[in-house]
Amino acid sequence: MENLKDLKFNEKVQLLNRLKAEKDAVILAHYYVNEDIQAVADYIGDSFFLAQKATELKEKTIVMAGVYFMGESVKILNPSKNVLMPDIDADCPMAHMVSIQKIKEVREKYDDLAVVTYINSTAEIKAYSDICVTSSNAAKIVNKLKEKNIFFIPDKNLGDYVKKSLPDKNIILNDGYCPVHDEIDASDIKAYKGKVKIFAHPECRKEVLDLADFIGSTKAIINESGKYDDVLVVTEEGIFTELKKKFPNTNYRKLIKKPICNDMKKLTLDKIIDVIENNKNQVNVSEEISSKALIPLKRMLKLGA
Ligand code: 13P
Numbered sequence: 001m002e003n004l005k006d007l008k009f010n011e012k013v014q015l016l017n018r019l020k021a022e023k024d025a026v027i028l029a030h031y032y033v034n035e036d037i038q039a040v041a042d043y044i045g046d047s048f049f050l051a052q053k054a055t056e057l058k059e060k061t062i063v064m065a066g067v068y069f070m071g072e073s074v075k076i077l078n079p080s081k082n083v084l085m086p087d088i089d090a091d092c093p094m095a096h097m098v099s100i101q102k103i104k105e106v107r108e109k110y111d112d113l114a115v116v117t118y119i120n121s122t123a124e125i126k127a128y129s130d131i132c133v134t135s136s137n138a139a140k141i142v143n144k145l146k147e148k149n150i151f152f153i154p155d156k157n158l159g160d161y162v163k164k165s166l167p168d169k170n171i172i173l174n175d176g177y178c179p180v181h182d183e184i185d186a187s188d189i190k191a192y193k194g195k196v197k198i199f200a201h202p203e204c205r206k207e208v209l210d211l212a213d214f215i216g217s218t219k220a221i222i223n224e225s226g227k228y229d230d231v232l233v234v235t236e237e238g239i240f241t242e243l244k245k246k247f248p249n250t251n252y253r254k255l256i257k258k259p260i261c262n263d264m265k266k267l268t269l270d271k272i273i274d275v276i277e278n279n280k281n282q283v284n285v286s287e288e289i290s291s292k293a294l295i296p297l298k299r300m301l302k303l304g305a
């Protein structure tokens with residue numbers, strides 16, 4: 001292979017396109033990855049869109065430009081596909097913030113319980129869950145469940161947001177959180193209230209969400225923000241690539257302390273070229289875990305659509 005670091009961006013794109021055709025590969029990317037990756041991705045989206053899109057692809061190899069739980073979900077939903085991660089160490093810390101033991105303890109306390117698991121979780125945790133959700137459909141799905149008691153894992157902030165939206169459910173919260181969104185301080189947002197529209201991701205703390213005019217997944221934030229002239233966007237920095245591309249006439253404001261997901265930023269274009277060329281960083285999930293985790297993921301695709 002050519003020495004990648006000596007190539008210009010357009011030469012890398014040419015090489016990537018040649019490799020994709022040769023290896024029958026397609027690239028999915030999350031909005032939080034670096035701009036150059038978003039530029040070469042075949043599909044960009046939020047976690048729900050990516051999981052759903054992965055089930056519709058004809059290519060043999062799917063490169064999941066995101067964090068590990070995204071690659072795992074793609075593999076579980078498409079076990080016959082070759083799923084590659086540009087950086088196998090790009091992981092979401094929140095995915096590990098609940099234990100199987102904790103699930104078992106809560107299950108023992110309630111007969112009428114559904115374990116509702118945010119897609120930002122490990123395959124093992126999904127295997128012990130009743131249904132998965134994403135930030136785009138959590139309240140909608142929980143509302144459709146017959147169970148009154150809901151153990152919402154791992155994200156306490158998204159769980160609390162669902163709890164507020166559905167007062168008739170008994171939502172039991174877990175102590176997990178996204179270190180990037182949880183760190184966003186409401187006092188950095190207050191000054192904007194009433195002056196511009198405030199758009200926030202539901203992984204933010206309650207005090208931040210209380211100030212928001214719109215709360216939604218990355219994709220929902222992008223779609224809705226185009227209706228306004230002036231918007232403060234309260235989520236990870238990578239979203240601005242698509243926002244500016246899709247709605248260049250909206251004035252987007254950023255927080256002074258930029259929320260950055262260091263794991264998403266581990267991915268580079270060179271790593272994507274390398275994994276396709278050398279079939280590296282394959283995602284493998286054991287048959288036992290995969291068959292169990294497929295059930296809550298499929299239920300999510302059905303109820304969340
Ligand atoms: P969405 O893109 O589904 O809103 O998720 C945000 C996120 O944190 C992905 O890791």
Ligand code: SF4
Binds near residue numbers: 093
């Ligand atoms: Fe995980 Fe937060 Fe990064 Fe999303 S932004 S991958 S929830 S750490």
